[in-house]
Amino acid sequence: MGIRLPDFILAKQILRQSALTAKKGASTSLDVPKGFLAVYVGETQRKRFLVPVSYLNQPLFQDLLSRAEEEFGFNHPMGGLTIPYTYALCSSLTASTSVKDARFGKQVQAHVTKSGWLSSVFVGSALIDLYAKLLLIHDAELMFDEIPVKNSVCANALLSGYCEAKLWAGGLELVRLMPALGLDYDHFTLSALLRACAGLSAAEFGRQVHAYMIRKCCNLGNDVFMQSSLIEMYGKCGLVTKALQVFNLAGHRLEGEINKDVVLWTSMLGVYGRNGYFKEVIKLYEAMLMNGTKPDEVAFVTVISACSHTGQVKLGIEYFEWMVHDYKLEPGPEHYSCLVDLLCRAGELDKAWKLINEMLDRGHGSSSVSMWGALLSACHDCGKFELGKLAAQKALELDPHNVGIYVMLSNLYAKFCMWDEIGQLRELMKEKGLKKDVGCSWIESKASGHKCSLITSSRMRCLVKDLAVKAVLIGSFPECLAKIMPALKLVNWLEIP
Known part of the structure; x- marks a missing residue:
């Protein structure tokens, strides 16, 4: 990193106070050792001081940096705080990503475009990653097209953005283009591709990815992450039998035995739960315990939800108590949501209301929209207007723009023939610019997805x-x-x- 400092006479005096600077002295070499900064004093770059990164924390140096920032600033035409090295640029972009600062990222993009550092594949990847993680997908696409040198890391960064934004079709199209660009698939590419197939329910394309993994990934048998991704992909495509086949063969192979960890078990539990095989969820959970695998928080969410759908209220409450007392796991809002849904489906609305308030009083977490939504839906089914209206108010306090809550509240009003209130609710939704999302379906044809609405x-x-x-x-x-x-x-x- 090169930093031009103002008041160079004072700067020289302070830099000479550094013992390391006295040993290293001024340097005219182009190479800067790892862990050092090249500090230029004055307007010339022919002579510089090498300063260790740890020296940045000293008050004297911090004061110099503050003065430099005040006088030049990053927006100075000549770059008061110049960042001409790839490592520094990537570090700056990573920091911008962590604090979600898109404005700074665009400044860096303009800087590297003018200075020619855009030719660095590392800088290009960092910029794409910044825009992708901030869900600025159009900017990420433009950057991917603009950078002269591309590699799999660049493509994976853009692919990650597509998946986070749930633009599954864009992700599949990018993967199809990668061979033409001379880019290879790696584990991250395949994992994101499976996620896209799951999002589109593209079963045939998912099978092709699975076949490719078998041919190319020699260590697939011990890659639990990829195995769980395959299970979830087949499950979201509705191919429960295929997911079970992968699950039965998955796990760590040691001395001829297959050992499954909790990730694989919870993946298969989720497949059963999403596809309505609630009795199988409970059976598989019991098999997991017999196998000696300790369940985690995700497993308990699935099994309590299964008890809710099968009407086994007592068993669901027992699982919740086992999680807290036997396994010493801290229940989160999702666990309480499942328990509230369990009580609501059993018609125990007052107990559900009491449970939510007890959770808030004990400080075990904050209520969620899903909790109040479950209670609101149950109040509609059971005809409890006042409690349902109160649940809707609590939900809208948490998320004033949740269209689903407005729709359920409208249905509650309709059940009690409160047409004036329905009209007022619709006007309120119009004022806030809210409307129901239009339903759509994806049709798979010749390994391509087509959206129909x-x-x-x-x-x-x-x-x-x-x-x-x-x-x-x-x-x-x-x-x-x-x-x-x-x-x-x-x-x-x-x-x-």
Whole structure:
């Protein structure tokens, strides 16, 4: 790092007080040893002092840095605090990422573009990572296209951003482009790819990724992280049997035995839970205990939720008590949410209300929207208006823009024929700019995902009309029309005027 300091006479005096500086003296070498800073005094760069990084904490040097910042600042045209080295640039961008400072990142981008450091693949990767983690996906895409030298790290940084923003289709498209760019897949790429397949429910593409992993990843048998990603991918695609096959073969292999850790068990528990196999969740949990594996917080969330869906209130409460007393695990809001849902499904609304307040009084955590939402939904089903309205108020205090709570509250009003209140609620939603999200589905065709929503553009109308014309030409229109008549009345873009 090169730093130009003002008041160079005072600067020289202070720097000479450093014993290390006295030993090293001024340096004209281009190389700066690791752990040192090159400090330029005055306007010339022909002579500099080498200062250890630890010296930055000394008050005298801190005072000099403050004066330099006041006089030049990072926005100075010539760069009062110049950062011409790759390591320093990457460190600055990493710090910007941790504090979520996109403005500073854009300043660094402008600086490296003008100074030519954008050709560094490390700097480019750090910039893409910054924008991706801040979910500035368009900026990350532009940076990926702009950098002259790309590697798998750059692609993985952008891929991570796609996954965090749940732009699964963009992630798949990037992975398809990587071979054309001469970029190889690594474990991170495959893990993110499995996540994208799970998000799109792209089962066929997920199978292809699995086959590629078997061919290329020689150590897949001991990679618990990749194994759990495969299990979750198949589970989210609805292929429970396939997920179970992977689970049965997964684990650490030692002396001919397969040992599964808690990550694999919880992954399979989650697959059963998401697909409605609640009895299997409880059976698998008991098998995990018989195997000698200690359950973690995630396992208890799944098994208590399973008890909720199977109506086993007593067993669910027992699991919760075992978690606290036997396994000494601290229950979080998600555990209390499951317990509240358990009581609500059993019609024990007053107990659910009491449980939430006891949790808050004991300081075991903060209430969540899901807790109050579960109570609100149960109040709608059981016809408890006052308690439901109170639950809605508590939920909206936590998240005033939660559309789901407004919808459930509207349904509660409708059940009691409170039409004026429904109108007021709709006006409030309009004032806040809130509206229900339009439902959509993903259709997989030839390893490609296609998004279909209830309300689409005029482009979709043209496509449907074109299909209708082609159907007439091949003489199969009457049969096709008979099959899609129900949909014509429900889906806007299928109406052919």
